[in-house]
Amino acid sequence: MGRISAKQLQEQLRVYFIMGSNNCKKNPFDMLKEAIEGGITFFQFREKGQGALSGVEKVAFAKELQAICQKYSIPFLVNDDVDLALALDADGVHIGQEDERADIVRRKIGDKILGVSAHNLEEAKRAIEQGADYLGVGPIFPTNTKTDAKEAQGVEVLRHLREHGITIPIVGIGGITVDNAKEVIRAGADGVSVISAISLANSPKESAWRLAKAIDDALHEK
Numbered sequence: 769m770g771r772i773s774a775k776q777l778q779e780q781l782r783v784y785f786i787m788g789s790n791n792c793k794k795n796p797f798d799m800l801k802e803a804i805e806g807g808i809t810f811f812q813f814r815e816k817g818q819g820a821l822s823g824v825e826k827v828a829f830a831k832e833l834q835a836i837c838q839k840y841s842i843p844f845l846v847n848d849d850v851d852l853a854l855a856l857d858a859d860g861v862h863i864g865q866e867d868e869r870a871d872i873v874r875r876k877i878g879d880k881i882l883g884v885s886a887h888n889l890e891e892a893k894r895a896i897e898q899g900a901d902y903l904g905v906g907p908i909f910p911t912n913t914k915t916d917a918k919e920a921q922g923v924e925v926l927r928h929l930r931e932h933g934i935t936i937p938i939v940g941i942g943g944i945t946v947d948n949a950k951e952v953i954r955a956g957a958d959g960v961s962v963i964s965a966i967s968l969a970n971s972p973k974e975s976a977w978r979l980a981k982a983i984d985d986a987l988h989e990k
């Protein structure tokens with residue numbers, strides 16, 4: 769199979785839903801199914817923060833989510849936990865600046881998808897050198913979901929990376945909703961990643977659908 773191409777990933781990353789057990793208002797499995805029916809294109813299991821599962825409970829929960837993604841051919845990535853990603857034969861991992869170094873993770877995961885968080889040009893360049901397939905850049909807007917998130921940077925950071933020759937697939941993250949998603953794409957992101965816009969929505973399906981439509985409209989403007 770080899771590494772996924774940048775072009776393929778650019779298309780796949782458009783509507784990137786991230787979720788863990790503590791982000792959910794309703795049944796997490798029903799929520800993921802609704803989000804998929806609504807039109808998400810990429811999924812990340814992120815089990816972190818207050819009340820996060822661990823050990824065998826976390827593995828069982830992840831397996832259930834992975835099975836739903838596999839049924840609908842949605843890429844299933846694991847946040848932070850590289851060993852869990854390998855144990856599940858996940859499609860890839862996402863790591864932050866404070867996690868294991870990207871080049872070490874790349875050696876562990878082979879051709880699986882590697883996403884790396886980046887907040888500035890230096891971190892972006894280093895992640896690319898160390899084998900990242902895409903960057904998660906943010907927080908773009910203020911967010912309550914990640915309690916230790918850095919200062920919101922606005923869409924300017926996306927424009928700055930593109931103006932300085934960063935061509936790798938990028939998703940914006942942080943406080944993104946259907947109302948601000950288009951400006952994230954216009955500023956240079958290939959897609960958006962969201963937690964609460966879908967996980968706290970009354971209708972995850974409706975929310976995912978509206979987000980997907982906004983992204984596709986913005987991509988067609990380019």
Ligand SMILES: Cc1ncsc1CCOP(=O)(O)O
Pocket residue numbers: 906907910911912913914917941942943944961962963964965
């Ligand atoms: C994981 C993460 N990284 C930067 S902001 C954030 C949380 C995004 O959550 P939301 O989409 O609910 O703002």
Ligand SMILES: C=C1C=NC(C)=NC1=N
Pocket residue numbers: 784786812814847862864883884885903904905939941961
């Ligand atoms: C912190 C993160 C930034 N970006 C993405 C895509 N996922 C994350 N967990």
Ligand SMILES: [Mg+2]
Pocket residue numbers: 847848862863864865866867
């Ligand atoms: Mg991390």
